[in-house]
Amino acid sequence: MIYYDRVSKIYADNSIALEDVSFSVEPGEFVSVVGHSGAGKTTLVKMLLAEERPTTGSVFFESINVHEIPLNKMGDLRRKIGTVFQDFRLLPNKTAYENIAFAMEAAGRPEEEIRSDVPHVLELVDLGDKINNFPDELSGGEQQRVAIARAIVNQPDVIVADEPTGNLDPVNTFEVVQILKKINDLGTTIILTTHNKGVIDSLKKRVITMDRGKVIRDDKEGKYIL
Amino acid sequence: MKWLTTKRILRAGVLDFSRNAFVSFASILVMTVTLFTVGVTLFAGVILNSALIELRDKADVNVYFTTNAPEEQILQMKTSLEALPEVAQVEYLSRDEALAQFRERHKNDQLTLSALDELSDNPLGAVLNVKAKDLSQYEAIAAFLQDQQAASTGGASIIDKINFFDEQHRAALDRLESITASAQRLGLIVVILLIVTTLAISFNTLRLAIYTSRDEIQVMRLVGAGAFYIRAPFMVEGVLYGLIAGIVTLLLFYPLTWWLGGVTGNFFGGVNIFSYYLSNFLYFFLIIIGTGVLLGAIASFLAVRRYLKI
Numbered sequence: 001m002i003y004y005d006r007v008s009k010i011y012a013d014n015s016i017a018l019e020d021v022s023f024s025v026e027p028g029e030f031v032s033v034v035g036h037s038g039a040g041k042t043t044l045v046k047m048l049l050a051e052e053r054p055t056t057g058s059v060f061f062e063s064i065n066v067h068e069i070p071l072n073k074m075g076d077l078r079r080k081i082g083t084v085f086q087d088f089r090l091l092p093n094k095t096a097y098e099n100i101a102f103a104m105e106a107a108g109r110p111e112e113e114i115r116s117d118v119p120h121v122l123e124l125v126d127l128g129d130k131i132n133n134f135p136d137e138l139s140g141g142e143q144q145r146v147a148i149a150r151a152i153v154n155q156p157d158v159i160v161a162d163e164p165t166g167n168l169d170p171v172n173t174f175e176v177v178q179i180l181k182k183i184n185d186l187g188t189t190i191i192l193t194t195h196n197k198g199v200i201d202s203l204k205k206r207v208i209t210m211d212r213g214k215v216i217r218d219d220k221e222g223k224y225i226l
Numbered sequence: 227m228k229w230l231t232t233k234r235i236l237r238a239g240v241l242d243f244s245r246n247a248f249v250s251f252a253s254i255l256v257m258t259v260t261l262f263t264v265g266v267t268l269f270a271g272v273i274l275n276s277a278l279i280e281l282r283d284k285a286d287v288n289v290y291f292t293t294n295a296p297e298e299q300i301l302q303m304k305t306s307l308e309a310l311p312e313v314a315q316v317e318y319l320s321r322d323e324a325l326a327q328f329r330e331r332h333k334n335d336q337l338t339l340s341a342l343d344e345l346s347d348n349p350l351g352a353v354l355n356v357k358a359k360d361l362s363q364y365e366a367i368a369a370f371l372q373d374q375q376a377a378s379t380g381g382a383s384i385i386d387k388i389n390f391f392d393e394q395h396r397a398a399l400d401r402l403e404s405i406t407a408s409a410q411r412l413g414l415i416v417v418i419l420l421i422v423t424t425l426a427i428s429f430n431t432l433r434l435a436i437y438t439s440r441d442e443i444q445v446m447r448l449v450g451a452g453a454f455y456i457r458a459p460f461m462v463e464g465v466l467y468g469l470i471a472g473i474v475t476l477l478l479f480y481p482l483t484w485w486l487g488g489v490t491g492n493f494f495g496g497v498n499i500f501s502y503y504l505s506n507f508l509y510f511f512l513i514i515i516g517t518g519v520l521l522g523a524i525a526s527f528l529a530v531r532r533y534l535k536i
Contacts (some may be wrong), residue, residue: 038417049448051448052534071451071453071535074447075450075452076450077450079449079450083449088449090445091442091445091446092442093241093242093245093246102451103449103450104449105234105451106446106449106451106455108231110230135352150449154450
C-alpha cells in the first residue's frame with residue numbers, strides 16, 4: 001500500500017535527513033517509527049504527504065508515485081491520508097465543529113452528511129460537549145483529539161500521526177494512543193512517529209527504528225530499543 | 227462552480243472577516259485612506275481643470291479698425307472670422323460703444339474726459355474682440371487677419387492695429403499657455419505618484435493580514451483542500467474590505483464637499499464641488515467602490531498564492 005523505495009533527502013547544506021530508506025506498509029498495519037530527535041522521522045512522514053520532495057528515490061501510495069502528482073491534484077491524495085501533528089495545527093479561527101467540517105467541505109461532502117458526521121466523530125473522541133469551542137478554549141489533549149477527529153472524518157485509508165503525544169501529559173498520551181488503536185482495529189492503517197518508550201512498549205506492534213537518517217531495525221512486534 | 231461551494235466560500239469569508247475583527251478594522255482603515263486619496267485627486271483634477279479653463283478664457287485678440295472704416299466691411303470681416311474653425315467667438319464693438327466704454331473706464335479721470343470733450347469727432351475706431359478655441363490658435367488667426375488686410379483693400383487698410391503683434395500681449399499669451407500646460411502636466415504627475423503610493427500601502431497591508439494566516443493556509447492544504455477553495459474566502463474578505471472602505475469614503479465626501487463647495491466655488495471660479503459630487507455621484511461610486519473591490523480581490527489573490535505552493 002505504501003512503499004518507500006531507496007529514499008534519500010540531502011539538504012542544500014549537505015546535512016542528511018534520510019539515507020537510502022526502503023520499507024513497505026501493508027493495509028491495516030499499525031507501524032511505529034521511533035528514533036531520537038533529528039533521526040528523520042518527521043521528514044519521512046512529510047515525504048508521504050508530498051510536503052517535501054526526496055533528493056533521490058520515490059514514495060508510492062497505492063502504486064502512485066506521490067511526487068509525480070501535480071499540485072492541483074494533491075488534494076485527492078491528501079484526503080486519503082489523515083494527518084495528526086505534534087502541535088495539533090487546528091485552524092485557530094474556527095470552532096471544533098468547523099475545524100472538522102472544513103476537512104469534509106474540502107472533500108466536497110454535502111451539508112447533511114457534515115451535520116450528522118461531525119458530532120458523531122467528536123463523540124468518538126469524547127468531545128461531544130466541546131463542539132462549539134475554539135481551539136484556544138481547549139486543553140492540549142482536547143485539541144489533539146479534535147485533530148484526530150478531523151483526520152478520521154473523511155474515512156482515510158491511512159492515518160499519519162507525527163509525534164501526536166509529544167506535547168501531552170501521560171494521561172492524555174494514553175488516551176490518544178487508545179483512540180489510534182481503536183481506529184486501527186476498525187481497519188485503518190496507522191503510521192505513528194514517536195520517541196515515547198512507554199507508548200511503543202505497550203502497543204506490541206511493528207516498530208521501525210531510525211538513527212541519523214537510516215533505518216536500523218524493523219521488528220514485527222518490536223520494543224523501543226535505542 | 228457549484229452553489230454549495232459558493233455558499234461555503236461566502237460563509238467562510240464573512241466569518242473570517244468578523245472573527246478577525248481587528249485585522250479587518252485596520253485593513254479597512256488603510257483602504258479608506260487609499261480610496262480617499264483617489265477621490266481627492268479626482269476632485270483636484272476637476273478644480274484644476276476648471277481653473278485652467280477659466281484662466282485660458284481670459285485670453286483674446288483685439289482688432290482695432292481705423293475711424294473711417296465702413297461698418298459693413300467690419301461686419302463682413304466678422305463673418306469671415308466666425309467661419310474660421312479656430313475661432314470660438316467674435317464680438318463687435320462699434321465706435322460709439324467703444325467711446326462709451328472708454329468714458330466708463332475713465333469716469334474718475336476728469337482730465338482725460340475733458341480732453342476727449344475738446345475733440346470734435348470720436349477718436350476711437352470700432353473693435354472686433356476675437357476669442358480662439360485654444361490658446362495656440364491665436365497665431366493662425368492673426369496671420370489670417372493680416373492676409374485679409376493685405377488682400378481686400380489693396381493699400382488703404384481698414385485695420386489700424388492688431389494687438390497680437392504687440393510684444394507685451396504676445397508674451398502674456400505665450401506665458402499663459404506654458405503655465406497652464408505645465409500645471410496640467412504637474413497635476414498629472416502628482417496624481418499618478420499619490421495613487422501609486424497609496425495603492426502600494428494598501429496592497430502591503432492586505433499582504434500582512436494574510437501573512438498572519440500562512441500557517442492556516444498550510445494546514446488547509448494538508449487537510450486536502452484545493453487551492454481555489456482556500457483562496458476564495460480570503461478574496462471574499464478582501465472584497466468586503468474594499469466595499470466597506472469605499473462606502474465609508476463616499477460618505478466622508480458628502481459633508482466634506484458640502485463644506486468645501488462654497489469656498490472652492492468662489493476661489494477657483496466655476497465649479498462648486500458639492501454639486502459636482504452630487505451630479506456625478508454614479509461616476510464617483512463606480513470609481514471608488516470599483517477600485518476598492520478590485521484592490522481587495524487582487525491583493526488577496528496574490529498574497530495567498532505564495533503560501534499555496536505545497
